[in-house]
Amino acid sequence: MTEKAGTMNATAADRGREARRRLLEAAAELIAERGWAAVSTRMLAERAGVAPGVVHYHFSSVQALLTEAALAVMHDLVEQAGAGMERAHMPGEALGLMIDFLTAYDGRDPVSLLFAETYLAAGRDEDLRRSLGEVVTDFRRALAGRLAEHQVPAPDATAAVLAAAIDGIMLHRALGPGPDATDLTAVLRRLVAPTEPGPPATEQGDTP
Amino acid sequence: MTEKAGTMNATAADRGREARRRLLEAAAELIAERGWAAVSTRMLAERAGVAPGVVHYHFSSVQALLTEAALAVMHDLVEQAGAGMERAHMPGEALGLMIDFLTAYDGRDPVSLLFAETYLAAGRDEDLRRSLGEVVTDFRRALAGRLAEHQVPAPDATAAVLAAAIDGIMLHRALGPGPDATDLTAVLRRLVAPTEPGPPATEQGDTP
DNA sequence: GATCGTATTGGACGATTGCCCAAACTAGCA
DNA sequence: TGCTAGTTTGGGCAATCGTCCAATACGATC
Structure with missing residues (x-):
């Protein structure tokens, strides 16, 4: 067993x-590159x-391998994003982090495609859907917490929309150029601006 | 030939x-249901x-059939959305149309999934990418035009973000419940409201 | 009736798929 | 030098894949 490490199974x-x-x-x-399926x-x-047989030696199925790989990448990225937001001290900074994502991941890079592929695959795999749901929820919660600290109204819904x-x-940019990233930034800023023209920044009920 | 219609090829x-x-x-x-691939x-x-052979009688390949089918659905939907916006006379109405989309397509319905699948498939098919890019651009242009009429600043970027x-x-909602649709609506309203994010009801120019 | 054009049938083809497994290999330990 | 446990190998298996095609069906035209 691997728990008895140190005995004979060193290099093997x-x-x-x-x-x-x-x-x-x-x-x-x-x-x-090729798509999940x-x-x-x-x-x-x-x-x-490696030899073809190795795949089913280390993993019970191809699906299991794909699932574990996708979740590992996404979990890492969300954790990294959370750490980045931890260092942000202004709402502009937190949004700036989002913008960094926009410039780093243009919708056709491996990470963006992996995300989208996993989203879709999750719709056809119960376990994957549950695990992925947790990842997205964690990210939204971290983002919402940060928004709330900066007096952004309706932080939960804002985080979800953001x-x-x-x-x-990212999805749309994969199809073509579209508007510039800086222009999009300015628009996204409207979402997190706690107060712009007159009204105060207090939590105003959105219930009509 | 089919151009000589009316001769013999009626029922066939x-x-x-x-x-x-x-x-x-x-x-x-x-x-x-199953995913593009x-x-x-x-x-x-x-x-x-129909019999299996019929597929390659009417279409040059499975890819061609999938492409034509996906583009037809998306083109129809965009056209329908454009017609809806044509009838909208207030920015709130245009946004309301977006919200209708949010409630009608929850991210796990056939239309949403078809959209997402086609987005990804476009990344691996040059022709499909070009055609799909046109569809998305058309939609953005129609939306931007509508926003511009209602004095929404930066209509192009706003339309893209919206x-x-x-x-x-839709993509995220496929993974789980998330915030309520009405809460999301309130947040989205910040994007198109040139004045204030608060009370929607009537269009009152408070502080431009 | 015969003839023609279009649509359909059902199977053949080679390639590829996921999964499996007996055998060979590699080390550490006696 | 065995012995054992973990790993790798390379091919076998049945199933499915996309594509193609000769044969057939059928209504319209002559």
Whole structure:
């Protein structure tokens, strides 16, 4: 067993974990390149530089491999984004972070495509949907908490719209140029501006 | 030839067009249900109630069938949305139309899924990407024109963000409940309100 | 009747799919 | 030098894939 590490399985177990890691890496790449449903066992093996049989040795199925790989990438990114927001001290900064995302991920990069592919795959896989839902909820909660500190009204709904807008913009940008990122920034700023012209920044009830 | 219509090909050609139409219909359904890459020739034939060979008689390839079906649905929807905005006379109404979309398409319905699947498939098919880009651009242009009439600043960027937010919200809602639609509406209203984000009811120019 | 054009049928084709497995390999330990 | 446990190998398996095509059906025209 691996729990008895240190005895005899030094290089063997290490090589095994390395192969597993490379398979996860290859899966993340191929999901973005070919699409979730088009990733095959042999494709993964070739990209990872292992024999085809290794895939089903380390993972119960191709679906399981794809799921674990996608969730790992997304979890890492959300955690990284959360840490970034932790350092933001002004609402403009928090939004600036969003803008950084917009410039870093243009909708056709591997990360954006992995996100979108996983969203869709989640609609056809119960376990994946639940796990992915947690990731998105975590991100929204972190963002909403940050917005609330900066007196942005309706922080929950604002965070949801902001997160959705980011994803949607990435999706649309994959299709063509569209408006400039700085122009989009100015528009998004309307969402997080606690007070612009006259009214105070207090939490005003949105109930009519 | 078909240009000599009225001669002999009355019922034969009609049955052919009916089969073609049903194949397009089946394609739109199956893209949403199974995902773009998972739709197969025999699947399409069975759903449309025709023999497998008919697929490649009416279409040059499965890809071509999927592309034509997806573009037809999206083009229809955009046209319908454009007509709806044509009837809107107030910015609140135009936004209300967006909200109707949010309630009608919850991110897991066939139309939403078809949109998302087509977005991703476009990233791997040059022709599809170009055609889809035109559809999205048309929609954004119509929306921007409407926003400009209502003195919304930066109408182009606003339209882009608004359209992206709609798509993103649908995408996120597929994963779980999230905030209520009416709460999201209130937040989206900040985007199109040139004056204040508060009371919607009538269009009162408070502080420009 | 014969002839023609279009639409349909059902299967053949090679390629590829996910998954499986007996055998070979690699080390640490006695 | 066995022994054992974890890993890798390479191919086999049945199923499905997209595409193609000869044969057939059928109504319109002669």
